[in-house]
Amino acid sequence: MRNYILFCLFLISQTALNQVVLNADGKTNTYDLINSVLASANRNVIEVPDCNHSSFGKHITQIFDAELNKYVFQFHIHVTPDNDRCQKFDRQRNEIKTYSGSPENVIARYNETVEYKWKFRISDDFKTSSSFTHIHQIKSVGGPYASIPMISLTLRKSSPDRLELRYTSTTNQSTLKTANLNLFRGTWVEVKEVIEYGNNGSYQIEIKKNATKEVLFSYKSNSIDTWQDGAEFARPKWGIYRSLNNQQDLKDEIVKYSDFSIEEITGSLSVDYLKAKAANILLFPNPASKEVEFKNANSGNYNSIELYDFSGRKVNIKKRIQKNKLDISGFSKGLYFMVFKKDTVTTKILKCYIK
Numbered sequence: 001m002r003n004y005i006l007f008c009l010f011l012i013s014q015t016a017l018n019q020v021v022l023n024a025d026g027k028t029n030t031y032d033l034i035n036s037v038l039a040s041a042n043r044n045v046i047e048v049p050d051c052n053h054s055s056f057g058k059h060i061t062q063i064f065d066a067e068l069n070k071y072v073f074q075f076h077i078h079v080t081p082d083n084d085r086c087q088k089f090d091r092q093r094n095e096i097k098t099y100s101g102s103p104e105n106v107i108a109r110y111n112e113t114v115e116y117k118w119k120f121r122i123s124d125d126f127k128t129s130s131s132f133t134h135i136h137q138i139k140s141v142g143g144p145y146a147s148i149p150m151i152s153l154t155l156r157k158s159s160p161d162r163l164e165l166r167y168t169s170t171t172n173q174s175t176l177k178t179a180n181l182n183l184f185r186g187t188w189v190e191v192k193e194v195i196e197y198g199n200n201g202s203y204q205i206e207i208k209k210n211a212t213k214e215v216l217f218s219y220k221s222n223s224i225d226t227w228q229d230g231a232e233f234a235r236p237k238w239g240i241y242r243s244l245n246n247q248q249d250l251k252d253e254i255v256k257y258s259d260f261s262i263e264e265i266t267g268s269l270s271v272d273y274l275k276a277k278a279a280n281i282l283l284f285p286n287p288a289s290k291e292v293e294f295k296n297a298n299s300g301n302y303n304s305i306e307l308y309d310f311s312g313r314k315v316n317i318k319k320r321i322q323k324n325k326l327d328i329s330g331f332s333k334g335l336y337f338m339v340f341k342k343d344t345v346t347t348k349i350l351k352c353y354i355k
Helices: 002-011 030-038 268-278
Strands: 019-022 060-065 070-077 091-097 113-121 133-141 151-156 162-167 174-180 189-196 201-209 215-224 233-243 253-264 282-284 291-295 304-309 325-327 334-342 345-354
Touching: 019 030, 030 060, 030 091, 060 253, 070 091, 070 233, 113 233, 162 215, 174 215, 233 253, 282 345
Parallel strands: none
Antiparallel strands: 019 253, 060 070, 070 253, 091 233, 113 189, 113 253, 133 151, 133 233, 151 162, 162 174, 189 201, 201 215, 282 291, 291 325, 304 334, 334 345
16 A cells, blocks of 8 residues: 555656746836736737826736735726727727747647636726626637637626636637626636647636635536637737727726736646546456556547556556557566556556456
8 A cells, every 4th residue: 555655646746847927016117027027038018008098107007905915916997098009999908918929938839738827806896898808818829710819708798797708719709608797896816727728628717716715617628629720829818808889888997916827737737637538548358467458548638658566666568559458468467557648647547457
């Protein structure tokens, strides 16, 4: 039993790499601070309406928040005269993003798994319209579908007002799930979003109330197209991007954000996420003496296999695997552990008995 416990601890001790964090500090120039994290040198990731509303000053500021007991970012938007960077006048944009002028570790490539985390707070009287108000987007760069977000968190006027999780891999967005917007008004919430980017990818999001950790919203799909055709890469956006088509329903708003994190997952943090894909893998027959077949195994849930004996010693099986079958003839009798991996991530461990 001790060997088994040590063996499992060894397998899950992989670490996640490439985490990038952005936090307000209350002293650094706000735009410089954001660009220092999300932009390459001399590039700009801030999309604000300052050009048409210079009298207000910067539309992203920092303020000390008593609930979080730290400085946070404030994203300001005004019904008039704010617009979309003096380029489009039927909408308003105050967002931060990553893009081609950003470091490689804050954009997502095909077959990468990325975890995004952040906190946000909307006012207790936040107003929406029947048109879009996005507070988060995942967008592609390049390809025919780059103009429409693949994923968005959208606030919309309804009965009752709601938060929508919107999705498309092409041009026709659909709503995956909704929640009553009153759950989010006037309170800090924390978001965790994990995306495996690919034509047969995965997506999950969970939103919790910061104070109590109560789950207010969650969604998960282990088989979803998370790569818009022709894309060079995908990237996140946060802030306020809203339509003015029904501006009579809107008011000036401040949305607070804090604790941004972007992390490419290459280790144990993605085990739970990928584990669902490998949940149905079975060994047959088991026990076996000559050959073991991997039932329900495919490229979506593994791309390599390792075999360990009961002492934790790795067994060489390099030339023994063919088409989801492992030749075990000649191996000593006993208990073995078969480890399925997707890249560097352990997705499933099965006991294999050789008789």
